[in-house]
Amino acid sequence: EKSLDAALVLSNKNLSETDFPRDDMPPSLDLRSIDLSRNRFKCIPNQILSFSGLTSLDVSRNSLQGFPSEIRHLTNLVELVALSNHLRMRQLPLDDLASLKNLRLLDVRYNRKLKQAALTSLREALVVRPNNPHLEIRCTIPPPPSSSSSSHHANSDKKLSACDRDATLLQSQLEPLSTPQLCKRLERSFGVFLNKETEQAYDRNFVMKTLLQCYEEHHGPRQVRYERGGAPVSPDKLAALRAELDAVPWPKTTRERPKIRAERYVILQKPGSGKAGSVRTMKETAKLARYERLFTLAVEALGEVDPAFAEAFTALAVTKNFVGSPHIDTLNVGPFYGLSLGEFTGGGAIAVECSPFLVAEVDTRGKFGKVDGRFPHWVTPYEGTRYSLIYYVTSGIVEPQTTAIFAPPPPSSNAAKKSAVAWVPPPTYVP
Numbered sequence: 001e002k003s004l005d006a007a008l009v010l011s012n013k014n015l016s017e018t019d020f021p022r023d024d025m026p027p028s029l030d031l032r033s034i035d036l037s038r039n040r041f042k043c044i045p046n047q048i049l050s051f052s053g054l055t056s057l058d059v060s061r062n063s064l065q066g067f068p069s070e071i072r073h074l075t076n077l078v079e080l081v082a083l084s085n086h087l088r089m090r091q092l093p094l095d096d097l098a099s100l101k102n103l104r105l106l107d108v109r110y111n112r113k114l115k116q117a118a119l120t121s122l123r124e125a126l127v128v129r130p131n132n133p134h135l136e137i138r139c140t141i142p143p144p145p146s147s148s149s150s151s152h153h154a155n156s157d158k159k160l161s162a163c164d165r166d167a168t169l170l171q172s173q174l175e176p177l178s179t180p181q182l183c184k185r186l187e188r189s190f191g192v193f194l195n196k197e198t199e200q201a202y203d204r205n206f207v208m209k210t211l212l213q214c215y216e217e218h219h220g221p222r223q224v225r226y227e228r229g230g231a232p233v234s235p236d237k238l239a240a241l242r243a244e245l246d247a248v249p250w251p252k253t254t255r256e257r258p259k260i261r262a263e264r265y266v267i268l269q270k271p272g273s274g275k276a277g278s279v280r281t282m283k284e285t286a287k288l289a290r291y292e293r294l295f296t297l298a299v300e301a302l303g304e305v306d307p308a309f310a311e312a313f314t315a316l317a318v319t320k321n322f323v324g325s326p327h328i329d330t331l332n333v334g335p336f337y338g339l340s341l342g343e344f345t346g347g348g349a350i351a352v353e354c355s356p357f358l359v360a361e362v363d364t365r366g367k368f369g370k371v372d373g374r375f376p377h378w379v380t381p382y383e384g385t386r387y388s389l390i391y392y393v394t395s396g397i398v399e400p401q402t403t404a405i406f407a408p409p410p411p412s413s414n415a416a417k418k419s420a421v422a423w424v425p426p427p428t429y430v431p
Contacts, residue, residue: 006030006031006032006033007031007033007034007035008025008031008034008035009035010034010035010036010039011035011036011037011038011039011058012037012038012039013039013398014039014040014331014333014394014395014398015036015039015040015041016039016040016041017041017044017045020045020046020047020048021045021046021047022047027050027051029051030053031051031053031054032053032054032055032056033054033056033057033058034048034051034054034057034058036048036057036058036059036062037058037059037060037062037081038060038061038062039061039062040062041059041062041063041064042062042063042064043064044057044059044064044067044068044071046068046070049070049071049073049074050073051074052073052074052076053076054074054076055076055077055078055079055102056077056079056081057074057077057079057080057081058079058081059081059085060081060083060085060107061083061084061178062085063085063086064085064086064087065085065086065087065088065091066087066090066091066092067082067091067092067093067096067097068093069093069096070096071093071096071097071100072093072097072099072100074100075099075101075102077102077103078102078103078104078105079103079104079105079107080103080105080106080107081105081107082107082108082111083108083109083110083111083138084109084110084111084178085108085111086111086112086113087108087111087113087114088114089114089117089118089121092122094121094122094126095125097125098125098126098129098130098132101130101132103126103132103135104134104135104136105135105138106122106126106135106136106137106138108137108138108139109138109139109140109202110140110202111139111140114139114140115141116141118139119137119139119141122137122139140202160175161259162175162176162259162260162261162324162325162326162327162378163258163259163261163324163325164261165324165325165378166324167323167324167326167378167379167380167381168324168381170212170215170222171208171212172324172378173326173351173353173359173376173378174208174211174212176326176327176328176376177328177376179202179204179207182204182207182208182211183207185356186207186210186211186214188356189214189356190211190218192210192214194207194210219357222357222358222359223357223358223359224358224359224360224361225354225358225359225361225426226361226363227349227360227361227362227363227369227405229367229408229423230362230363230364230367230368230408231306231367231368231369231409232305232366232367233304233305233339233366233367233368234304237297237300237301237304238301238366240297241294241297241298241301241341241389242341242342242387244293244297245294245318245320245341245387248291248294248318249290250264250266250320251264251266257317259325260322260325260327261323261324261325262319262321262325263320263321264318264319265318265319265320265322266317266318266319267315267316267317268284268287268288268291268294268295268315268316268317268318269281269284269287269288269314269315270313270314270315270316271288273314273315273395291318294318295316298318298389301339301368302337302339302368302391305368305408306337306368306409309337309391310391312393312396313336313391313392313393314392314393314394314395314396315391315392315393316389316391316392317389318387318388318389318390319387319388319390320385320387321385321386322379322386322388323379324378324379324381325378325379326376326378327376327377327378328373328374328375328376328377329373329374329392330374332373332374332392332393332394333393333394333395333397333398333399334372334393334398335370335371335372335399335406336370336372336373336390336391336392336393337368337370337391338350338362338364338368338370338371338388338389338390338391339364339366339367339368339369339388339389340364340365340386340387340389341386341387342384342385342386342387343384343385344365344382344383344384344385344386345382345383345384346381346383347361347379347381347382348365348379348382348386349361349362349363349364349380350364350369350371350378350379351377351378351379351380352371352372352373352375352376352377352405353376353377353404354375354403354404354405354426354427355427358426358427360404360426362405364388368408369408370405370406370408371404371406372401372403372404372405372406373392374401375401375404377404402428403425403426403427403428404426405426407423407425408423
């Protein structure tokens with residue numbers, strides 16, 4: 001968190017409107033710029049709108065559906081950046097936005113509901129009627145479908161959900177990255193700079209195809225690092241877990257995470273991780289009671305190798321036959337632990353991107369591996385029955401993203417310590 005007298009940066013802190021008001025933002029602060037990008041905001045907190053001296057507000061990559069009418073209080077605002085949200089035209093207070101006479105940039109790109117008609121209405125309401133010709137409105141307008149394009153081609157250009165991605169393809173492994181992240185990779189890894197004045201620089205299909213071409217021409221297949229170490233779980237604990245997983249009363253649906261491909265998927269919230277007394281917490285508590293034996297065994301297994309994390313994790317994802325699904329865990333605040341069990345062959349490792357040119361495959365069969373799921377990751381192809389337990393944290397202090405994989409906890413026995421192979425960390429992740 002960076003706080004100066006003129007600027008406050010709260011980007012990528014897993015924040016929502018429930019985290020406001022904040023005591024570290026007194027009215028006496030002479031703020032000129034606030035960055036709330038890459039969080040979980042569904043609305044702009046009232047406390048933010050009280051800083052009338054603001055000239056720049058960045059609320060990009062959140063879940064905003066609109067702006068409050070109180071936005072009119074930001075009379076000195078020059079730049080309002082709200083790209084990659086869920087903005088809807090009917091929830092934009094046009095009269096209040098039009099009252100911002102100093103506004104020079106309204107960036108609402110990558111909001112799927114804002115199309116050509118929305119851009120026309122915004123220009124009429126904010127530029128033409130109030131006679132504000134200096135205001136630039138940025139809005140992504142999808143190109144009209146080509147009559148000569150086949151339906152197959154049209155579908156191939158659409159960004160697929162994680163469950164629809166073929167994890168063996170490089171494009172699928174890159175899909176979890178946002179379009180700005182893809183552009184940054186072009187620049188940092190291949191020295192290719194797109195002209196930001198053209199629409200192509202914001203066209204995901206064009207950016208992705210350019211990046212794939214760079215990989216093919218300048219690098220070829222990515223290097224794979226095989227992580228076979230891990231922290232083994234005692235045989236009796238594994239046997240008890242396996243028996244419980246075979247008998248578990250799975251939910252009839254995988255709707256708890258519908259964009260992930262798995263035969264069965266259930267999320268168990270750790271007691272004390274939710275808001276006390278809330279309806280959601282009561283439902284999660286009742287749900288946990290149905291899986292109490294499984295949850296207890298899972299916590300005990302992790303406690304054997306990392307007691308501190310066994311205390312700290314907030315949720316457990318239990319899956320059966322999780323397949324591929326390259327994705328990023330955007331709500332996590334730090335790394336997760338993974339453990340897999342079952343009779344499967346040919347793979348089933350957790351693959352994670354360590355750098356633009358390096359992927360690690362972490363073997364978790366009967367042992368724990370520690371991975372930062374905030375980087376693109378997936379499960380490698382396998383055959384058979386595979387169960388997995390994923391222990392993760394979605395609240396508390398955000399851990400900085402450094403490396404995608406971590407050294408296994410040191411073995412407890414002297415014999416294991418003598419036979420342990422020295423672990424070499426991968427380079428710090430640079431997108």
